[in-house]
Amino acid sequence: MRYAFFPGCVSRGGCPELYPAAALICKRLGIDLWEMQGASCTGAGVLQEKNQLLGDTLNARTFAMAEYWDLPIMTICSTCQGVMSQANHRLRNPEYRAKVNGYLAEEGLEYKGNARPKHLLWILIEDYGLDKLAELITRPLHGVRLAPFYGCYLVRPTDALEFADNPERQDSLERLIEILGATVVDFSGKTRCCGFPILTINERNSLAMVGKHTSEAKDLGADAMITPCPLCHLNLDSFQPKAAAQAGREIGLPILHMPQAIGLAMGISPQELGLRRHIVNTRPLMTQLTPAAAH
Amino acid sequence: MNVTIRVRRQDPESESAAPFWQDYPLEIEDNATVLDALIKIREDIDGTLSLRCSCRSSICGSCAMRINGQAGLACKTQAAASLKAGDIIEVEPAGNMPVIKDLVVNFDLFWNKIMEVEPYLQPQGPEPEQEYVVSNESMLHLSGVTACIMCGACVSDCTVMEVDPSFLGPAALAKAYRFTADPRDGDDAGVSKERLEQLNGPSGMWDCTRCLECVQACPKGVAPMERIMAMRDQAIAAGLRNTNGARHTEAFAESVEQTGSLDELTLVPKSLGMTNVSGLLSYAPVAIQALTHGKMPPLIHKKIEGVENVRRLFEKVDETER
Numbered sequence: 001m002r003y004a005f006f007p008g009c010v011s012r013g014g015c016p017e018l019y020p021a022a023a024l025i026c027k028r029l030g031i032d033l034w035e036m037q038g039a040s041c042t043g044a045g046v047l048q049e050k051n052q053l054l055g056d057t058l059n060a061r062t063f064a065m066a067e068y069w070d071l072p073i074m075t076i077c078s079t080c081q082g083v084m085s086q087a088n089h090r091l092r093n094p095e096y097r098a099k100v101n102g103y104l105a106e107e108g109l110e111y112k113g114n115a116r117p118k119h120l121l122w123i124l125i126e127d128y129g130l131d132k133l134a135e136l137i138t139r140p141l142h143g144v145r146l147a148p149f150y151g152c153y154l155v156r157p158t159d160a161l162e163f164a165d166n167p168e169r170q171d172s173l174e175r176l177i178e179i180l181g182a183t184v185v186d187f188s189g190k191t192r193c194c195g196f197p198i199l200t201i202n203e204r205n206s207l208a209m210v211g212k213h214t215s216e217a218k219d220l221g222a223d224a225m226i227t228p229c230p231l232c233h234l235n236l237d238s239f240q241p242k243a244a245a246q247a248g249r250e251i252g253l254p255i256l257h258m259p260q261a262i263g264l265a266m267g268i269s270p271q272e273l274g275l276r277r278h279i280v281n282t283r284p285l286m287t288q289l290t291p292a293a294a295h
Numbered sequence: 296m297n298v299t300i301r302v303r304r305q306d307p308e309s310e311s312a313a314p315f316w317q318d319y320p321l322e323i324e325d326n327a328t329v330l331d332a333l334i335k336i337r338e339d340i341d342g343t344l345s346l347r348c349s350c351r352s353s354i355c356g357s358c359a360m361r362i363n364g365q366a367g368l369a370c371k372t373q374a375a376a377s378l379k380a381g382d383i384i385e386v387e388p389a390g391n392m393p394v395i396k397d398l399v400v401n402f403d404l405f406w407n408k409i410m411e412v413e414p415y416l417q418p419q420g421p422e423p424e425q426e427y428v429v430s431n432e433s434m435l436h437l438s439g440v441t442a443c444i445m446c447g448a449c450v451s452d453c454t455v456m457e458v459d460p461s462f463l464g465p466a467a468l469a470k471a472y473r474f475t476a477d478p479r480d481g482d483d484a485g486v487s488k489e490r491l492e493q494l495n496g497p498s499g500m501w502d503c504t505r506c507l508e509c510v511q512a513c514p515k516g517v518a519p520m521e522r523i524m525a526m527r528d529q530a531i532a533a534g535l536r537n538t539n540g541a542r543h544t545e546a547f548a549e550s551v552e553q554t555g556s557l558d559e560l561t562l563v564p565k566s567l568g569m570t571n572v573s574g575l576l577s578y579a580p581v582a583i584q585a586l587t588h589g590k591m592p593p594l595i596h597k598k599i600e601g602v603e604n605v606r607r608l609f610e611k612v613d614e615t616e617r
Contacts, residue, residue: 058605197410238581277589
């Protein structure tokens with residue numbers, strides 16, 4: 001299995017623990033990653049505020065590069081995935097695509113409309129197979145209660161994300177949690193907003209969202225939260241102490257990147273997965289893990 | 296078809312005011328809507344169930360509620376397509392508005408916000424002798440926003456209003472855009488600068504998190520969030536740049552243009568404003584914590600391969616589109 005790998009800015013920036021964790025588990029899974037060194041940022045929905053056509057053109061450029069390699073695209077960020085899916089949804093219109101291709105021609109690129117960018121979470125379920133993943137689980141997360149937190153752009157809008165054709169995307173994270181041997185803590189905030197996009201604009205509201213979701217999961221007995229979105233991770237982990245202070249209560253809920261949780265269940269050490277880099281202490285969670293079974 | 300409609304009921308004026316779930320097992324036609332099922336319950340099973348409805352054809356906007364946790368019109372939602380495990384459909388009142396009884400909520404907050412954006416044309420300058428002449432194109436563009444039926448589904452699921460009821464919210468902001476984008480509103484060039492100045496303030500356009508809940512909830516394709524995004528561009532174009540939101544958008548675009556990717560290290564200070572000392576200092580504890588945990592973005596931001604191609608696209612797309 002080989003993918004054109006689109007790691008996204010945050011997995012190497014604000015969450016530098018994510019990129020190596022994702023690369024590590026992909027190696028164990030036998031997934032070959034060809035990193036897209038020349039691909040630009042998706043625009044994250046922010047650039048689209050100023051100029052949607054420009055955002056779509058940058059994403060079409062990325063899609064054309066993957067088409068040239070004849071490889072499907074893998075993302076590890078809900079926001080990258082959603083913005084790419086939304087752009088691809090619009091680019092299905094041949095007239096619009098021709099207009100965008102007009103801009104790409106000078107670089108010798110053309111987007112034919114065949115790219116299907118997929119988040120690692122969807123790849124595991126749709127391409128790799130959870131049964132096959134289960135064979136690599138040597139340290140099932142038995143007794144660990146995990147609350148799923150998707151990130152807006154991996155669940156909405158459902159038409160651009162092709163939920164009708166892929167109904168398993170609706171509860172993909174819960175399915176993964178169960179395969180890892182952990183227990184799902186279902187809570188009302190799992191598909192809501194983490195507040196990150198307005199952190200520097202309305203910090204009080206942003207932190208209120210962090211406080212609300214982490215408190216709810218914690219009060220329902222979650223030992224940790226798991227997210228496929230590094231932007232959510234930034235807010236839910238790095239700003240959780242500030243959110244707790246604003247809410248006037250203790251929270252202390254570790255937030256795991258999805259590949260870290262998979263890596264732990266594969267028996268990879270917490271250090272290698274970058275868990276020491278988290279702001280909310282992950283050590284109490286590590287004491288819950290059973291020793292890895294011998295390979 | 297046999298289904299169970301599980302209704303979140305509440306009567307705040309009764310002795311036991313707390314909300315509770317009540318199950319109604321019943322038989323409905325295969326092509327019945329959720330509203331058909333609720334009406335059947337009220338008429339044949341339990342006359343005390345309260346709900347609002349009128350047209351039954353997604354025009355009046357009366358029957359917005361949460362169906363399986365997602366806001367929408369009960370009359371536009373097929374029961375057969377909404378079955379959860381055990382053939383159950385969960386129905387709750389719309390969110391972010393106080394419950395009057397069962398599925399009926401108080402819309403005062405919704406209407407107050409609509410009124411707050413002054414939802415009527417406000418042309419500046421002398422009135423034309425005859426009618427205003429506008430291009431077909433500009434009106435076609437607005438037809439998407441004027442499709443709003445004021446059902447409140449977007450407000451129900453807005454993640455910002457959930458934590459801050461002072462936020463103008465998706466319905467009122469989309470309504471405001473219907474005027475800021477109307478060539479008859481504002482000055483001779485159709486720029487509604489005064490309106491945009493108001494919407495640019497606290498609880499206005501920049502408080503939206505872009506979570507897409509309103510886009511998903513809207514039964515009429517108004518896509519309020521996309522209108523809010525377009526309004527932000529209008530504000531920046533009208534010279535309203537002195538907000539953290541505008542600075543954030545411009546700094547983000549600049550970083551992608553110059554390097555091909557996002558330089559997170561400079562984005563925060565640029566959004567807050569480089570001279571905003573107290574704002575910058577408030578981030579110091581988080582920055583120090585990130586630094587001690589090895590969580591800081593690289594100090595020297597690397598450019599992507601072939602970044603000149605990205606820069607060229609910024610120039611070219613901007614050139615032709617403006």
